[in-house]
Amino acid sequence: MKALVYEGPGKKTWTEVPDPAITDPRDAIIQVDTTTICGTDLHILGGDVPEVKPGRILGHEAVGTVVDVGDAVTELRPGDRVLASCISACGRCHYCRRARYGQCLGGGGWILGHRVDGVQAQYARLPLADLSTHRLTPEIGDEAAVLLADILPTSYEVGVLAGRVKPGDTVVVVGAGPIGLAAILTARLYSPANVIAIDTAEARLQAARRFGADVTASPKDDPSEVVRSLTGGLGADVVIEAVGLPETFELCATLIRPCGHLANIGVHGRSATLHLEELWIRDVTITTGLVDTFSTPDLLTMLSGGRLDTGPMITHRFALDDIEQAYEVFADPARSGALKVALNRS
Numbered sequence: 508m509k510a511l512v513y514e515g516p517g518k519k520t521w522t523e524v525p526d527p528a529i530t531d532p533r534d535a536i537i538q539v540d541t542t543t544i545c546g547t548d549l550h551i552l553g554g555d556v557p558e559v560k561p562g563r564i565l566g567h568e569a570v571g572t573v574v575d576v577g578d579a580v581t582e583l584r585p586g587d588r589v590l591a592s593c594i595s596a597c598g599r600c601h602y603c604r605r606a607r608y609g610q611c612l613g614g615g616g617w618i619l620g621h622r623v624d625g626v627q628a629q630y631a632r633l634p635l636a637d638l639s640t641h642r643l644t645p646e647i648g649d650e651a652a653v654l655l656a657d658i659l660p661t662s663y664e665v666g667v668l669a670g671r672v673k674p675g676d677t678v679v680v681v682g683a684g685p686i687g688l689a690a691i692l693t694a695r696l697y698s699p700a701n702v703i704a705i706d707t708a709e710a711r712l713q714a715a716r717r718f719g720a721d722v723t724a725s726p727k728d729d730p731s732e733v734v735r736s737l738t739g740g741l742g743a744d745v746v747i748e749a750v751g752l753p754e755t756f757e758l759c760a761t762l763i764r765p766c767g768h769l770a771n772i773g774v775h776g777r778s779a780t781l782h783l784e785e786l787w788i789r790d791v792t793i794t795t796g797l798v799d800t801f802s803t804p805d806l807l808t809m810l811s812g813g814r815l816d817t818g819p820m821i822t823h824r825f826a827l828d829d830i831e832q833a834y835e836v837f838a839d840p841a842r843s844g845a846l847k848v849a850l851n852r853s
Contacts, residue, residue: 510564510628511830516554521831524564527624527632532579535636537571537591541649542626542827542850544837545593545657546684547774550751551620555776559621566627567593567619568656570649574630582637590807591626593619593657594800595639608638609797615639617797627830627850641803647811650849654689654817655806658847661772661798662689662749663806667697669794670745670770674698677738679730679762680720682749683711684840685820685847686772688718690747692815695719699745701737705730705758710844717819726758734762743767753779765789771796823848 510524527536545568551559559565569591573583583589596603597613609616615635619625623634633639643652667690672678676699680687683706691702703722704715712723724733734743742764748756751773757780763769769791781793809815823843825833827850836843 508629509828510624511566513551513559513561513563513565515561517552519552519565519831519834521828524628527628527630529575529577529632531634532577533635533637534577535573535580535583535633535640536575537569537589537631537633538574538852539569539571539626539628539631539827540588540852541571541653542566542569543653543847544627544834544850546686546751548620549838550774550776553776555774556621563620564624564628564631565620566625567617567621568653569626569631570643570652570656571626571631576636580636583640583642588643589640590643590652590656590803591619591631591633592639592641592800592803593617594798595619595633595635597635598638606801607799608801609799629827629852641807643807644811647807649851650821651810651817652807653849654820654847655803655810657798658685658689659693659806659815659817660800660802662686663693663802664798664800665772665794665796666690666747666749666770667693668802669796670747670768672697672699672745675700676744677701677703677734679703679705679734679743679746679759680715680749681705681746681755681759681762682773683708683715683720683723684749687747687749688714688820688846690749690772691715691718691720692817694747703734703737703743708841711840714819714846730758731761738764745770748773751775753777757782760786760791763789763791765791767791769793820847821849822846825850826853827851828853
């Protein structure tokens with residue numbers, strides 16, 4: 508089969524590799540019908556995730572059709588259409604028993620495209636398949652579903668839920684890429700008074716308004732003043748960091764009010780300064796996290812019931828064989844206007 512293989516920082520190749528095979532009785536093999544590219548894949552290519560070694564097939568978001576299952580798989584059959592979660596779960600370890608699947612000690616967690624081969628390929632092996640996939644109903648399309656493999660549960664769990672968004676809050680989302688837009692979309696479920704999006708790109712600020720931001724600002728607009736003017740000088744109740752740069756994290760810390768929450772989603776490859784000399788007295792809560800995907804069943808229910816509209820998130824579509832071109836488009840959103848790209852089996 509063909510797959511997108513990481514060859515070291517800045518290097519990737521769409522090339523022939525061996526077909527995946529069942530190596531554990533809990534495995535399933537899927538034909539990949541739809542996949543996409545994540546900002547985390549760009550971080551890997553940038554050298555920010557050194558655990559990923561050359562030779563690894565990238566990708567952790569897919570919808571596919573089951574073609575084979577191991578002897579211990581009880582919930583799946585060949586022919587089932589499934590969402591492959593970005594997080595795998597053993598279901599038995601200390602963390603899985605507390606629904607903290609991202610920290611799984613039994614061979615799961617974020618492994619696809621990280622510690623084992625991923626799903627930017629024609630076929631993929633899914634470890635721990637019973638607890639790491641979701642069967643899809645016919646009314647949910649592949650492109651809508653693939654956004655629930657990672658970005659929707661990540662933004663919802665690590666951003667909105669960890670930030671404790673509640674009715675009447677002022678919520679600031681720093682970074683209006685796909686993760687930030689998903690945070691805006693899911694924050695609206697809790698009826699905040701204001702959602703403010705901050706980004707450097709006007710195209711992404713326009714997208715933020717389409718996804719429900721009430722106010723948008725760029726760094727040149729003095730975001731601190733924008734937030735203060737909307738909150739009587741108090742600052743934001745919740746600030747969500749959705750970029751992963753030192754300067755964006757440090758901006759978030761200046762926007763939060765006393766007793767507020769700063770929820771970091773971004774993947775950081777460099778150190779950021781935590782100004783405890785300013786924050787220690789302000790009763791601020793700062794959270795970090797890897798998604799656990801415990802919310803995926805609820806998000807699928809909302810999607811099938813028309814409560815979430817993920818359609819506008821997909822801006823570009825490619826055949827799977829054109830994945831290298833798709834990477835170029837996704838990695839240059841200022842020029843391309845890309846939010847998420849869909850890669851579909853021809």
